[in-house]
Amino acid sequence: MRKKGLSLVTALSILSALVWLAGLAWVLQDQFFADNKNRQAESLKPDTAQQQKQNSSGKTLQIAAIGDSLTRGTGDPDGKGYIGYLKEELAKTTKKEIELTNSAIKGQTSVQLLKQIQQPQIQRQIKNADVILLTIGGNDLFRGGQALEELESKNINKTEDVYLSNLKVIYKEIRSLNKNGIIYHVGLYNPFSDMQDSKTTSSIVRKWNYDSANAAAAQPNIIYVPTFDLFELNVNDYLYSDHFHPNKQGYQLIGERTASLIRFSEEDQK
Amino acid sequence: MNKLVHNELLKLFRKKRLFVIILIIAALVPLFTYAQYQEVKTTREKLGNVDWRTQLQQEIVDTQNRLSSSRMQDDWRKYLKIRLAQQQYYLDHNINPQAPGAPTFMRVFVENSIDLLLPLLVMVVAADLVSSEASGGTIKLLLTRPVKRWRILLSKYLALILSVSFIVTASAVLSYAISGVVFGYGGWGMPLLTGFSTSGEELVTNNVHLIPQWQYILMEFGLVWFVCLVVGTLTFMLSVLLRSTAAVMGIMLAALIAGAILSNMVSSWESAKYLFMVNLSLTDYISGMATPIEGMSLGFSLIVLLVWAIGGLVVSFAVFTKKDVF
Numbered sequence: 001m002r003k004k005g006l007s008l009v010t011a012l013s014i015l016s017a018l019v020w021l022a023g024l025a026w027v028l029q030d031q032f033f034a035d036n037k038n039r040q041a042e043s044l045k046p047d048t049a050q051q052q053k054q055n056s057s058g059k060t061l062q063i064a065a066i067g068d069s070l071t072r073g074t075g076d077p078d079g080k081g082y083i084g085y086l087k088e089e090l091a092k093t094t095k096k097e098i099e100l101t102n103s104a105i106k107g108q109t110s111v112q113l114l115k116q117i118q119q120p121q122i123q124r125q126i127k128n129a130d131v132i133l134l135t136i137g138g139n140d141l142f143r144g145g146q147a148l149e150e151l152e153s154k155n156i157n158k159t160e161d162v163y164l165s166n167l168k169v170i171y172k173e174i175r176s177l178n179k180n181g182i183i184y185h186v187g188l189y190n191p192f193s194d195m196q197d198s199k200t201t202s203s204i205v206r207k208w209n210y211d212s213a214n215a216a217a218a219q220p221n222i223i224y225v226p227t228f229d230l231f232e233l234n235v236n237d238y239l240y241s242d243h244f245h246p247n248k249q250g251y252q253l254i255g256e257r258t259a260s261l262i263r264f265s266e267e268d269q270k
Numbered sequence: 271m272n273k274l275v276h277n278e279l280l281k282l283f284r285k286k287r288l289f290v291i292i293l294i295i296a297a298l299v300p301l302f303t304y305a306q307y308q309e310v311k312t313t314r315e316k317l318g319n320v321d322w323r324t325q326l327q328q329e330i331v332d333t334q335n336r337l338s339s340s341r342m343q344d345d346w347r348k349y350l351k352i353r354l355a356q357q358q359y360y361l362d363h364n365i366n367p368q369a370p371g372a373p374t375f376m377r378v379f380v381e382n383s384i385d386l387l388l389p390l391l392v393m394v395v396a397a398d399l400v401s402s403e404a405s406g407g408t409i410k411l412l413l414t415r416p417v418k419r420w421r422i423l424l425s426k427y428l429a430l431i432l433s434v435s436f437i438v439t440a441s442a443v444l445s446y447a448i449s450g451v452v453f454g455y456g457g458w459g460m461p462l463l464t465g466f467s468t469s470g471e472e473l474v475t476n477n478v479h480l481i482p483q484w485q486y487i488l489m490e491f492g493l494v495w496f497v498c499l500v501v502g503t504l505t506f507m508l509s510v511l512l513r514s515t516a517a518v519m520g521i522m523l524a525a526l527i528a529g530a531i532l533s534n535m536v537s538s539w540e541s542a543k544y545l546f547m548v549n550l551s552l553t554d555y556i557s558g559m560a561t562p563i564e565g566m567s568l569g570f571s572l573i574v575l576l577v578w579a580i581g582g583l584v585v586s587f588a589v590f591t592k593k594d595v596f
Binding site: 009010016017019020022023028030031032072102104120121 | 276279280283288323324326327328330331334335338339361362431432433434435436438439464465481485488489490491492493494495496555556568569572
């Protein structure tokens with residue numbers, strides 16, 4: 001019995017030594033000597049059939065969120081951001097299952113967002129979404145809060161022009177991907193409204209919001225959600241310690257306001 | 271010669287070393303399987319969505335978010351950038367790198383155990399091949415036989431090679447068999463990308479090509495086998511040099527763990543790349559991870575390990591044939 005076991009193990013060992021040696025040889029052949037030109041990965045065909053299957057059921061509400069740190073939730077200790085609270089609010093009112101994809105990137109400007117929505121996966125998410133949430137522009141305007149001193153009107157007008165033209169393309173791009181989904185563009189607030197120069201900064205943010213809302217109105221089903229008023233009084237109670245991003249309470253305010261705009265048909269209500 | 275090797279294997283077999291190692295692997299694999307299973311479950315719950323594309327996209331976005339943070343070390347940033355490029359490549363080409371299945375688990379398992387776990391197990395076998403005979407005194411009985419000393423040592427070394435092969439096979443079979451209960455046994459044919467190489471911060475993809483997962487796994491196990499052999503050879507050398515098995519184990523253990531620690535901190539100490547323990551993660555070259563030190567490549571690491579192993583062998587045979595045994 002013992003003897004048999006040993007010779008079995010020996011045979012197995014010899015066999016496996018040969019197999020692994022072959023594996024090693026294959027590594028060398030594959031990594032160093034093979035002519036890989038002929039078998040490029042490009043030949044792969046994406047399985048489009050599988051990609052199409054989404055969004056077919058009416059039982060789910062698909063939300064695609066894109067944009068900057070506000071959508072990401074920077075400043076919220078729970079990391080939910082306004083999207084998280086919005087989802088919680090919606091869950092109270094609907095029977096539908098909510099599927100949320102958050103593709104926002106901290107510090108993203110309108111130029112970067114424009115690039116991001118060219119990616120096929122992001123496009124797929126937008127295409128499948130019933131609701132599209134968007135925040136953008138804060139980084140164009142404030143550049144992370146460092147550019148306060150440079151709030152000269154000439155520079156600001158220039159940045160705003162660039163931003164607006166980007167925004168229009170973004171809207172158009174989203175609309176061409178998704179004809180029916182409703183876009184909620186969450187507007188800007190003024191994080192500096194309790195500081196000196198608050199008159200100047202507030203008027204800049206107001207103008208910025210006004211122009212963005214105009215751009216939104218040019219396309220169907222784009223709702224520009226104001227947040228300026230939410231933060232106007234007691235701004236410090238709603239801001240995170242960086243004095244720029246909202247804190248939990250701030251995000252809750254935005255989330256509740258946006259959620260209140262999303263209605264469901266009778267049968268989907270709770 | 272055959273008889274000598276057989277004799278050595280018999281000793282190993284009687285000591286139940288291989289048996290213990292199989293038990294260790296069999297105990298650990300369910301642990302990892304459960305961990306992996308939990309991970310899959312939580313990501314699914316978090317996203318509320320089972321589509322892997324969404325998940326991968328989410329990972330990409332998370333990585334981008336981390337990259338935008340200003341407090342980050344340069345080499346970590348580099349690593350993330352490479353990872354990002356790779357994930358994007360998988361996404362653009364519609365390849366799911368984490369498709370569930372026992373073969374995928376095997377792959378993840380072997381990639382994570384190549385630099386520490388499996389070398390440690392090999393060390394357990396190799397550490398007392400010679401030193402136990404020296405400390406137990408049986409070496410005298412062995413050497414009084416009319417067989418040349420180098421033949422005795424060679425038979426021990428061959429027995430070591432066979433047991434290393436056996437350990438690698440056992441870990442392959444066990445990880446496949448056990449994880450398959452949870453993940454299912456399919457997925458051998460899934461295409462995977464290999465051939466990534468890094469130069470500086472860029473991910474070079476012009477040599478990237480697809481291979482089926484079974485070939486990928488075979489290649490990775492070939493590398494694991496090679497690494498285990500090298501570690502085994504070095505342990506074997508120490509076993510010849512030292513009488514105490516505990517000392518052999520201690521030194522090897524320290525070296526292996528030092529390697530794991532060093533890989534995370536040597537990025538600016540360039541000559542550290544000639545140490546064998548920094549070069550153990552060979553599978554990272556196949557999967558396209560960032561190297562701990564710039565300028566390392568698969569060929570480089572293979573040669574470094576080979577040189578160390580040959581050095582170890584030369585020292586072992588030179589010492590063993592010359593030394594006084596008392």
